[in-house]
Amino acid sequence: MGLLDAGITKHNMLITSVDNVLNWARLSSLWPMGFGLACCAIEMMATNASNYDLERFGIFPRSSPRQSDLMIVAGTVTMKMAERVIRLYEQMPEPRYVLSMGSCSNCGGPYWEHGYHVLKGVDRIIPVDVYVPGCPPRPESLIGGLMKIQELIRMEQIGISRADALKKLSEKSVDPQFIIERERKAVGA
Amino acid sequence: MEEGKVISQLVQESAAAYSIIHEKFGSAISDFDANGTMPFFEVVDTSRWTEIALFMRDHPRLKFNYMACLSGVDYPAEGKLGIVCNFESLTHFHHKLAVKVKCARDGGSLQSVALVWHTANWHEREAYDMFGILFTGHPELKRILCPDDWVGYPLRKDYKVQDQYHGIKVPY
Numbered sequence A: 001m002g003l004l005d006a007g008i009t010k011h012n013m014l015i016t017s018v019d020n021v022l023n024w025a026r027l028s029s030l031w032p033m034g035f036g037l038a039c040c041a042i043e044m045m046a047t048n049a050s051n052y053d054l055e056r057f058g059i060f061p062r063s064s065p066r067q068s069d070l071m072i073v074a075g076t077v078t079m080k081m082a083e084r085v086i087r088l089y090e091q092m093p094e095p096r097y098v099l100s101m102g103s104c105s106n107c108g109g110p111y112w113e114h115g116y117h118v119l120k121g122v123d124r125i126i127p128v129d130v131y132v133p134g135c136p137p138r139p140e141s142l143i144g145g146l147m148k149i150q151e152l153i154r155m156e157q158i159g160i161s162r163a164d165a166l167k168k169l170s171e172k173s174v175d176p177q178f179i180i181e182r183e184r185k186a187v188g189a
Numbered sequence B: 001m002e003e004g005k006v007i008s009q010l011v012q013e014s015a016a017a018y019s020i021i022h023e024k025f026g027s028a029i030s031d032f033d034a035n036g037t038m039p040f041f042e043v044v045d046t047s048r049w050t051e052i053a054l055f056m057r058d059h060p061r062l063k064f065n066y067m068a069c070l071s072g073v074d075y076p077a078e079g080k081l082g083i084v085c086n087f088e089s090l091t092h093f094h095h096k097l098a099v100k101v102k103c104a105r106d107g108g109s110l111q112s113v114a115l116v117w118h119t120a121n122w123h124e125r126e127a128y129d130m131f132g133i134l135f136t137g138h139p140e141l142k143r144i145l146c147p148d149d150w151v152g153y154p155l156r157k158d159y160k161v162q163d164q165y166h167g168i169k170v171p172y
Helices: A018-027 A040-048 A079-091 A102-107 A139-154 A162-171 A177-187 B002-028 B046-058 B119-131
Strands: A070-074 A097-101 A130-132 B040-043 B066-075 B080-088 B096-104 B109-111 B134-136
Touching (some): A040 A097, A040 A102, A070 A079, A070 A102, A102 A130, B002 B040, B002 B046, B002 B096, B046 B096, B046 B109, B066 B119, B119 B134
Parallel strands (some): A070 A097, A097 A130, B040 B096, B109 B134
Antiparallel strands (some): B066 B080, B080 B096
């Protein structure tokens, strides 16, 4: 039951942990930096627009790195752009999260061998929390990645590092295969 | 058949344009190549390239007032680099011509036509950036796509990418 369903009146009290409140606030207002580098940005914009409506998750692109919590690296990172990406990342206030969207920023994508000008994975220059595969990923995949960021934030506690939170997240990971099988059976496929 | 006829007529018009240029410059340019897609000739005496360019642009029966493209080419077997320029005559004639100009792969240079067709300005910079072709007389010959401190010319056949760029590993 949610807070609103419980019917809060001015006489009620809620007791929770600081971790819970902080994490809830952070994951409910993930503000990504509004910048796109290539075709993935088109999918990202589609995800922000009315059909997929990211604002229902409190995700709303900001025009300044100073106001952003999340960097969605949407597209091919060229060597020329790499240094700008580092600078933008450094301008973001902590805690900050990085989502690498699409094959290009994951590993260089189609440019991995002959793309002399392409950085072969944005994780060579900044730490990446979540990778979304695809070329480009569909909006559903991007939303999946953003949900993963939210799960990561849920794992955080005061006094533990990002690495510990990522470790906790990976320990809680579920193999999706049986869910897929179950759903397939349910629809009789 | 109908289509074949139309194409050959275009080539004929290009051949007529070529003969005007050939009349003036003689052996400074090569024979006409009646390529069905894009008829062309090559500039043999490259020191007259700007002169030929101005002639092609200004002659009342040529009026090649539009440079559609300028591409760089690497010919490692011949030890040469070159450019291929595509010309058309907007609003005046239907003829089209491609012109090839080559220079030595090591230490060679070509005359710039950036002041004849302004289109050539950025296209020559691109050819310089990708192939290392030097254009003498270009108003601002510097890299256009790669960063200024990039090493090597990426579209040369023997190009090897640098290991590091500003401390970032480049190869996969």
